[in-house]
Amino acid sequence: MSICYVKYLKDDEFIKKFGKRLKEVRESKGLSQEKLALLSEVSQSQIARTELGQINTSISHLSIYARCLKVDARDLLDFS
Structure with a gap:
């Protein structure tokens, strides 16, 4: 039996860019x-923390935000 360890990676720069982009689109x-909190059923405080780049949101939240904002998920990842 072998044990596999997964290193937790956190890209703070990417998280901040995503938050900034979410705010721009919103x-x-x-x-x-x-x-957006009402539409997405995600708390306003979590949206605020996401936009500030304070939390590493899930890919499920990205999908929910895109649907509620009526954009393609790729638009929320366009940091150019």
């Missing part, structure tokens, strides 16, 4: 954090 759609 604001371009004229939505407040509170409205």
Whole structure:
């Protein structure tokens, strides 16, 4: 029997870029954090922490945000 250890990797720069992009797209759609929270059923405080790059959100949340913002998930990952 062998044990496999997985190193936890966290890319702070990527997390901050994603948060900034989420905020840009949300604001371009004229939505407040509170409205996105209602639409997505994700707490407003979690959205705020995500936008500030304080938490490493899940890929499931990325999908939910994209659907609620009516954009392709790839748009939330476009940091150019």
